[in-house]
Amino acid sequence: MxxxxxxxxxxxxxxxxxxxxxxxxxxxxxxxxxxLVSLDGVHLLVDLGVSAGRVVREMHELSLSPQDLSxxxxxxxxxxxxRGLDVFLRKNPVPVFxxxxxxEAIVNRFPSVPAGVFQTFETGxxx
Numbered sequence: 180m181x182x183x184x185x186x187x188x189x190x191x192x193x194x195x196x197x198x199x200x201x202x203x204x205x206x207x208x209x210x211x212x213x214x215l216v217s218l219d220g221v222h223l224l225v226d227l228g229v230s231a232g233r234v235v236r237e238m239h240e241l242s243l244s245p246q247d248l249s250x251x252x253x254x255x256x257x258x259x260x261x262r263g264l265d266v267f268l269r270k271n272p273v274p275v276f277x278x279x280x281x282x283e284a285i286v287n288r289f290p291s292v293p294a295g296v297f298q299t300f301e302t303g304x305x306x
Contacts, residue, residue: 182215182241205229205237211259215241224251226260231267245271250298253277256284265289268296278302 182203188195198219205213211229215222215238222243227234235245250273254260264285268275275296277285282297300306 203237203241205234209259211262213237213263215243221249222247223249226254227251227264227267228257228259228262231263231270234263234267245273248273250274250276253281253285256281256288258288261285261288265292268292272296274298276300276306 182201184199184201186197186199188197190196199217201215201217203215203217205215205224206229207214212226213229213234214225216225217223224234238244238247245267248271251264251267253264253275256277261281264275265288269291272293273296275282275285275292276298278301279299282299286292298306
């Protein structure tokens with residue numbers, strides 16, 4: 180698996196801070212999309228379009244587990260972006276960040292998605 184890392188020195192109120200961002204595409208293509216984004220120990224999946232088992236295996240290869248996740252960001256509700264979401268959430272309830280349209284489509288497609296996992300945002304707005 181090929182991950183991209185960048186290190187930046189940014190100024191904060193306490194001087195300069197080194198920040199490392201890592202992007203790891205775990206799957207990409209019409210069969211499914213998942214990217215792991217990590218920034219200084221905060222880990223976020225962008226989409227979950229492959230099986231939950233595959234995502235967990237890929238995370239373990241990076242010395243991470245689902246418990247290390249801060250959440251999952253869903254870019255849109257196409258199946259190649261949400262295929263493994265329901266099974267993953269039943270075993271690993273983490274916050275899911277999605278706009279209202281994606282949230283509605285996910286709940287309609289996967290009624291077993293646990294209630295209360297969604298953090299809804301408005302497209303184009305900071306969250």
